[in-house]
Amino acid sequence: MDEGLFLLKDGKGRAFLVRAKPGGVFHHHRGTVPHEAILEAGPGGRVKTHLGEELSVHRPSLEEYVLHMKRSATPTYPKDASAMVALLDLAPGMRVLEAGTGSGGLTLFLARAVGPEGLVDSYEARPQHLKQAEANVRAFWPHDNVRFHLKALEEAELEGEAYHGVALDLMEPWKVLPKAALALMPDRFLVAYLPNITQVLELVKGAEGLPLRLERVLEVGWREWEIRLPVAHPRFQQVGHTAFLVVFRRWKAS
Missing domain, CATH: 3.10.330.20 (Vcp-like ATPase; Chain A, domain 2)
Incomplete structure (x- = not known):
C-alpha cells in the first residue's frame, strides 16, 4: 500500500x-x-x-479503499466481491481470469486472494477504465501479480484449462462464455456478476451446450445496525440489491 x-x-x-x-x-x-x-x-x-x-x-481496509477510490466505472460492491472470492474457491498461488476490469475493485479482491505467488489476468476494452483501474490497484496492492490487458476477452488468445477461476463483470457475458469456459480448469468455477435477472436468464441460456453446469444463482444480503446505547435498530439507509451472482462449474472434457 x-x-x-x-x-x-x-x-x-x-x-x-x-x-x-x-x-x-x-x-x-x-x-x-x-x-x-x-x-x-x-x-x-x-x-x-x-x-x-x-x-x-x-x-x-480493502473494503474502505474500494468504496472511496477514484472510479471510472461503478466498482463491484465489496460484499459481492468477497462472495465471489469464496464462490470461486480461490487460494494462494492460483491463477484467475477476470473481465472486465472496470475500476479495479474486484481485481484487488482477486489479487489478494491468490496472493503474490498467484496471478490475475484482467481484460478491459476501455482505455480510460483500464488506466484508472491500474492506478487504483497499484496504489493499494504492492505485489506484481496482476497482468492488465487492454482488449476485450473476445479478442484474447487464452490457453486451454489454464485458470483456477473465471470472474466476469460484463454487460453481455454470454458472448465470452465459450472462450472463458475452455480456459477454465475442470471442476473449477466461473462466477458472473449481473445487475438484472434478464441478464441471468440470457447467460444460463448461453451456457447450453458448453461444458458448464449451473451451480446456483444468488444475491448477497448486507444489513447494518445502528447502535446508540441503550437503543439498537437497523440503519435507515441500507444497501439493497446490487447484483445477482451466477455460479457455473466446469465439466471435464469428454
Missing part, C-alpha cells in the same frame, strides 16, 4: 481517502488539516482541523 494513503473519519462516521504528501492540505467542511499532521499522527492517531473538528487517522 502507498505509505501516504490514509482514511480520515469524522465524528459522524464520514470517511475521506487522502494521499498525504509534503505541503498538501486536506479540506473538510469543518476546517483544514496539513498533510504533515496526518503523516505525524499516523494510523490509529487523531488530528484536528483549524476549526477544532477531530478526525481519526487510519490505513484503509
